[in-house]
Amino acid sequence: MSILYGRMGQHEKALEILVYKFGDINGKALEYCIDHSKGKSRNIRQDIYGKLLKVYLEPIDGSKPLFEEALLLLNNPNVDINPRTALQLLPDEWSVKKLGLFLQRSLRKHNHYYRTTAIEHSLAKWEHIRAKNQIINEDCKRTFITENKECQLCKQEIGDSAFVRYPNEVIIHMKCMKNKNICPVTGIWFGGTS
Numbered sequence: 001m002s003i004l005y006g007r008m009g010q011h012e013k014a015l016e017i018l019v020y021k022f023g024d025i026n027g028k029a030l031e032y033c034i035d036h037s038k039g040k041s042r043n044i045r046q047d048i049y050g051k052l053l054k055v056y057l058e059p060i061d062g063s064k065p066l067f068e069e070a071l072l073l074l075n076n077p078n079v080d081i082n083p084r085t086a087l088q089l090l091p092d093e094w095s096v097k098k099l100g101l102f103l104q105r106s107l108r109k110h111n112h113y114y115r116t117t118a119i120e121h122s123l124a125k126w127e128h129i130r131a132k133n134q135i136i137n138e139d140c141k142r143t144f145i146t147e148n149k150e151c152q153l154c155k156q157e158i159g160d161s162a163f164v165r166y167p168n169e170v171i172i173h174m175k176c177m178k179n180k181n182i183c184p185v186t187g188i189w190f191g192g193t194s
């Protein structure tokens with residue numbers, strides 16, 4: 001039966017049968033994934049292993065989720081699971097420590113992806129918040145950044161980008177800032193200890 005589903009490309013069904021009907025004897029489900037992902041693209045490999053993880057964690061027929069198996073699968077160095085898929089499926093109460101190995105490995109594998117998207121995104125967000133806080137903390141006067149307000153350094157619109165405002169009212173993009181203590185337009189030093 002599972003062979004039939006496998007041929008039809010219905011991996012989730014096939015894996016459900018292997019895991020819950022046949023009790024996942026001798027790692028048959030993992031073997032199935034290995035067989036069906038051999039020589040396939042990374043997306044397909046990740047998809048198949050992700051399906052097995054789903055089958056372990058979200059059984060359909062009221063069986064108990066197989067947490068141990070799921071953890072073993074995640075921490076298996078030969079298994080490639082998209083961390084996004086994994087994080088959606090994993091129980092919230094699982095600690096980062098428990099997932100440490102998996103997360104470390106994923107970060108290494110997905111290094112490029114993370115560097116270019118997720119990390120950059122959160123850094124930008126963080127800088128944006130920090131820049132805003134800085135302005136609020138250092139100066140209680142309101143600054144209205146209108147649509148056409150431009151950065152006094154690169155002369156590009158500020159729009160809703162992060163910006164920095166120096167005490168002498170000079171406003172520039174966060175990204176154009178080299179030193180928060182020196183106004184890049186006038187060269188005035190605004191002190192600070194660092």
Ligand SMILES: [Zn+2]
Pocket residue numbers: 151152153154155156172173175176
């Ligand atoms: Zn600028």
